[in-house]
Amino acid sequence: MARQFNIRNQTGFTVIAIGCFVALYLPIIVLVAFSFNANTSLGNWGGFSLQWYAKAWSNEAVIDATLRSLQIAVVAAIFSTTAATMAALATTRTEGYRGLMLKYAFLNVPLMIPEIVTAVALLIFFAQVKIWTGYTGLGYLMAAHTAFCIPFAYLPIRARLEGMDLTLERAAADLYATPWKAFRYITLPLLWPGILAGLMLAFVISLDDVVITNFVKSAGQETLPTYMLGQLRRTITPEMNAISTVFLLLSIGVVAIFFFVTNKKT
Amino acid sequence: MKIRTALLSAAAALLASTSVTFAAGELNIYNWGNYTSPELIKKFETTYDVKVTVTDYDSNDTALAKIRQGGHGFDIAVPSQNYLPIWIQEGLLLETNPGQMENAKNLLPEWKDPVFDPGRKFSVPWQLGTIGVAVRTDIFKGDINTWDIVFNVPAELKGKMNVVPEMNDVIFAAIAYHGGTNCTNDLDVLKKVRDTLVNAKKDWISMDYGVIEKMGSGDFLASVDWNGSVLRQRLANPNIHYGLPKEGFILWSDTLAVLKDAKNVENAKLFQNFIMDPENAAIISAFARYANGIAGSDAFLPADMKDAPELKIPEGSKVTYSVACPPEVSELYTKIWTEVMK
Numbered sequence: 334m335a336r337q338f339n340i341r342n343q344t345g346f347t348v349i350a351i352g353c354f355v356a357l358y359l360p361i362i363v364l365v366a367f368s369f370n371a372n373t374s375l376g377n378w379g380g381f382s383l384q385w386y387a388k389a390w391s392n393e394a395v396i397d398a399t400l401r402s403l404q405i406a407v408v409a410a411i412f413s414t415t416a417a418t419m420a421a422l423a424t425t426r427t428e429g430y431r432g433l434m435l436k437y438a439f440l441n442v443p444l445m446i447p448e449i450v451t452a453v454a455l456l457i458f459f460a461q462v463k464i465w466t467g468y469t470g471l472g473y474l475m476a477a478h479t480a481f482c483i484p485f486a487y488l489p490i491r492a493r494l495e496g497m498d499l500t501l502e503r504a505a506a507d508l509y510a511t512p513w514k515a516f517r518y519i520t521l522p523l524l525w526p527g528i529l530a531g532l533m534l535a536f537v538i539s540l541d542d543v544v545i546t547n548f549v550k551s552a553g554q555e556t557l558p559t560y561m562l563g564q565l566r567r568t569i570t571p572e573m574n575a576i577s578t579v580f581l582l583l584s585i586g587v588v589a590i591f592f593f594v595t596n597k598k599t
Numbered sequence: 600m601k602i603r604t605a606l607l608s609a610a611a612a613l614l615a616s617t618s619v620t621f622a623a624g625e626l627n628i629y630n631w632g633n634y635t636s637p638e639l640i641k642k643f644e645t646t647y648d649v650k651v652t653v654t655d656y657d658s659n660d661t662a663l664a665k666i667r668q669g670g671h672g673f674d675i676a677v678p679s680q681n682y683l684p685i686w687i688q689e690g691l692l693l694e695t696n697p698g699q700m701e702n703a704k705n706l707l708p709e710w711k712d713p714v715f716d717p718g719r720k721f722s723v724p725w726q727l728g729t730i731g732v733a734v735r736t737d738i739f740k741g742d743i744n745t746w747d748i749v750f751n752v753p754a755e756l757k758g759k760m761n762v763v764p765e766m767n768d769v770i771f772a773a774i775a776y777h778g779g780t781n782c783t784n785d786l787d788v789l790k791k792v793r794d795t796l797v798n799a800k801k802d803w804i805s806m807d808y809g810v811i812e813k814m815g816s817g818d819f820l821a822s823v824d825w826n827g828s829v830l831r832q833r834l835a836n837p838n839i840h841y842g843l844p845k846e847g848f849i850l851w852s853d854t855l856a857v858l859k860d861a862k863n864v865e866n867a868k869l870f871q872n873f874i875m876d877p878e879n880a881a882i883i884s885a886f887a888r889y890a891n892g893i894a895g896s897d898a899f900l901p902a903d904m905k906d907a908p909e910l911k912i913p914e915g916s917k918v919t920y921s922v923a924c925p926p927e928v929s930e931l932y933t934k935i936w937t938e939v940m941k
Binding site for chain 1: 627631633652654656671672674
């Protein structure tokens, strides 16, 4: 009898897998390790120290930028997830009709458009709006982030909806539940992990964004990633490593929450 | 009724209070990242009771693109001298005549009337410097004040020479090496420039920006680099010295100008005057580690910068400003550059 096909038995599998892991994680490990460097150098180890964390913590610009990033990410995540949930319900809880595919495509196009194109478009558009209204607040960044986060929030929610058992919702309707009650007591609780997943994903995507933020930001609207980018022209110190490490932990934390929530047995 | 009047007066008070905070003044600065001394900003804020925000950009192109579109909310930007003429021609800057301001008397003579802003009608110097060669003099004992060590690499430095990948600066250096002038379109000179660069590159280790790191670790023994960067390298390793080529070298300057659509013009002008004060110019230099073009600021510099040879330009040097060349010339240079980078 022929042995069952198993990718792990292919020659070179282990080597390739280890190679991929090293390429993915080695630079990050080096980055984290050098955040504890006592030297000002990124390349020469000078003993263990937490001074760069202390320095970053007492750097007002870093704290300001971090708080602003979080503020934008929270708002963008909530609004984009709300919109994405409604879009996902509207595109799955319906009979198929002409143009439905087109709607799917429209919702996901932002994933395909190069970010720089969106950024330049938003720069030109918002610049006009800023001149007309005179308002230059954080609203533009929040709106822009909400917009590009929608497809990221939409995908896990739609996936969850498609995997859900329709008969439960039908049963609710058969038992004279109003559409709202059926949604409130059946659909929403079942959908919840999908919504949370979308929320976390949108949050992380907003937190990471550089290109669009750089083009849309007005005076005094530095976010953490754009602040970090700005440091590159001059010598980088391990302070950047320390900030990156904290940033990394934050992202991992969010993803971990997402993982535990979605894997909870229902 | 009473509640309504109370609410109305509360709202009125709120409006009044916010307008008061506006009146106290704001200033929005758009500058290169990690380039603005927080101490300088604090001092300006307390001196003039103005709330200052600093927002970063990472390239001349990003800054230009954003300001062109308008609606940005910035009052001040800090373009490099080779970009400044574009800003002026496109009408993006306000003619504040900083050359006539009180502290303009402190400008060093060579920075009073630069080609990129004749008469200082728009800009004041922020930071400025030269581009030359950093060399480990414990390894190479010869003359370091020449481009010859870059374009005809001596045996000691073969395979250990780095060149920063700045197109204009490197091509200007090679042109100076062959006795030409910046932005020349003399094809004889440019052919020599191309051959020199292509041949010399074989003896270079890399074309990289991370000079401070790699000079420190000994991966590079020499590099074409900016003076402020070499200053830091010398502080880490006293064997590193800065050579200014006798064939001629480039001066650069990031310049601070007020934007045409600035909302806080008066504060912006105050700031222009403020940074031409020797003590304040020294605060900028202490942070960014470059010279500032202001006479008398040396006295306020930190000890390790006061007599730094990297920040001095020797009498009688052949210096020129780095400028933006006309498009047809730039095209030629880009072709040469592409060939070099291959």
